[in-house]
Amino acid sequence: xxxxxxxxxxxxxxxxxxxxxxxxxxxxxxxxxxxxxxxxxxxxxxxxxxxxxxxxxxxxxxxxxxxxxxxxxxxxxxxxxxxxxxxxxxxxxxxxxxxxxxxxxxxxxxxxxxxxxxxxxxxxxxxxxxxxxxxxxxxxxxxxxx
Numbered sequence: 728x729x730x731x732x733x734x735x736x737x738x739x740x741x742x743x744x745x746x747x748x749x750x751x752x753x754x755x756x757x758x759x760x761x762x763x764x765x766x767x768x769x770x771x772x773x774x775x776x777x778x779x780x781x782x783x784x785x786x787x788x789x790x791x792x793x794x795x796x797x798x799x800x801x802x803x804x805x806x807x808x809x810x811x812x813x814x815x816x817x818x819x820x821x822x823x824x825x826x827x828x829x830x831x832x833x834x835x836x837x838x839x840x841x842x843x844x845x846x847x848x849x850x851x852x853x854x855x856x857x858x859x860x861x862x863x864x865x866x867x868x869x870x871x872x873x
Contacts, residue, residue: 788852800826836863847871 787793802808803818840849847869850856860868 786851788855836860836865842869842871844869 783789784792787796800822803822804815806812806815809815809818841847842849846867848856848860849871851872853870853872856870860866
């Protein structure tokens with residue numbers, strides 16, 4: 728047996744021994760419940776824990792998420808961050824004058840998620856979507872509230 732294999736096997740044995748010890752002290756288990764009795768995958772309020780891709784961190788109707796986005800954009804207006812008062816002022820003017828235009832170029836209204844009939848728009852906030860679609864000149868639409 729090679730020396731590296733022997734070290735690897737000893738490490739495995741030590742891990743197994745530690746696992747058995749922790750199980751005997753009820754510090755770990757293979758049950759579906761945490762030590763405090765709550766189900767694994769559920770927080771203390773018995774709400775499911777969001778996994779990657781299920782988070783609402785991109786839902787801008789959530790005030791905390793909107794504040795985070797605004798704070799991020801506003802950081803470009805700070806002379807402390809840019810180290811130049813002129814750049815900070817220019818950034819503010821650029822954002823005010825061209826940000827929405829750039830967003831529409833990057834992601835036009837025509838790229839929105841629609842239903843089978845092409846005038847059905849998915850939304851979780853019908854009032855906001857209704858106002859937006861009318862503002863951009865789309866008047867013949869149906870909202871699909873998910």
